[in-house]
Amino acid sequence: MAPDPTRTLLLVDDDDTLRERLARALTKRGYTVITAGSVAAGISAARANPPRFAVCDLRLGDGNGLDVVEAVREANPDARIVMLTGYGNIATAVAAVKAGALDYLAKPADADDIVAALEASGGERPEPPERPMSADRVRWEHINRIYELCDRNVSETARRLNMHRRTLQRILAKHSPR
Known part of the structure; x- marks a missing residue:
């Protein structure tokens, strides 16, 4: 076209x-x-x-x-x-x-x-996504978003997420889930 x-x-x-x-x-x-x-x-x-x-x-x-x-x-x-x-x-x-x-x-x-x-016209409701993000992926995205908002400060991010710093470091070191 x-x-x-x-x-x-x-x-x-x-x-x-x-x-x-x-x-x-x-x-x-x-x-x-x-x-x-x-x-x-x-x-x-x-x-x-x-x-x-x-x-x-x-x-x-x-x-x-x-x-x-x-x-x-x-x-x-x-x-x-x-x-x-x-x-x-x-x-x-x-x-x-x-x-x-x-x-x-x-x-x-x-x-x-x-x-x-x-x-899409104004009154149409969009179709649900074919491949929605998994719960693990949503969690990973949320953690990374907070990490970015804290200027990549692991200690501050862990404090805000009420998570142990080492646990957060392990999560950040892994690849994103599908």
Whole structure:
């Protein structure tokens, strides 16, 4: 399917590999994709060429993706926006929706899930995920999120999670569960 100039999509993610892979997949699905790797570049792109659709990562190297969502919403109030994150929780999902995002997807989300969220009509309820995260994976994501919020301080993270420091170190040393 050839890209449609009326279906402009701003894709903001600081992971170069993921951003380029998603850009190719979304271009194949008929979107004209503009990419950005930072909050500053995303805001600039949104203001220069207000997109009809946007897909934005929540945590970017230079700030919060919610700032990009607000800039897209200011540039085009009718834009359909989806947030992506590897650090999903209820508080950030609520903040994303309040900022103007339609949906909130956990990474790794594939292009079909993203397109389904972008194209869903307002009254439709999204289908449950085909492969939801396991309970072990949700726990691991939560622990890593707190660890990142504590600036990778193991002792502080262990204190906040009410967990022994050595136990936390063992969990952090393992690969993420599926």
